[in-house]
Amino acid sequence: MWFLIIGLLLLGLYLAGVEPVSAWHWVWIALPFGAAVAWWTLADASGLTRKRAEEKIEERKRARRQRDIDALGLNPHQQKRVHELRRGDAPAAAKEPRRRDPSL
Numbered sequence: 001m002w003f004l005i006i007g008l009l010l011l012g013l014y015l016a017g018v019e020p021v022s023a024w025h026w027v028w029i030a031l032p033f034g035a036a037v038a039w040w041t042l043a044d045a046s047g048l049t050r051k052r053a054e055e056k057i058e059e060r061k062r063a064r065r066q067r068d069i070d071a072l073g074l075n076p077h078q079q080k081r082v083h084e085l086r087r088g089d090a091p092a093a094a095k096e097p098r099r100r101d102p103s104l
Contacts, residue, residue, distance in 0.1 A: 001036075003032045003033070003035040003036035003039060004032070004033070004036045006032045007029070007030075007031075007032030007033040007036065010028075010029050010032060011029055014026075014029045
């Protein structure tokens with residue numbers, strides 16, 4: 001993705017006539033686009049793209065399962081906290097931050 005962004009930036013500068021870039025040969029402007037194609041080909045061939053997609057799907061599954069477990073009340077950590085709150089054994093609440101006196 002970075003190669004594509006750099007290529008578009010260089011192409012924009014080249015077409016706008018910005019001096020250092022406009023004097024370059026067109027091959028240097030096209031080089032990042034070729035690098036992007038090479039990277040995407042390598043990433044697809046090595047399975048990196050598929051691995052990232054599978055990891056994203058697994059993370060969504062984990063988050064959905066955890067959300068459903070919490071909604072059903074089956075989370076043991078949450079149940080322990082609820083029982084502590086009902087019995088009154090909850091740890092001391094955090095102090096509120098000191099507020100400024102508006103009259104000052």
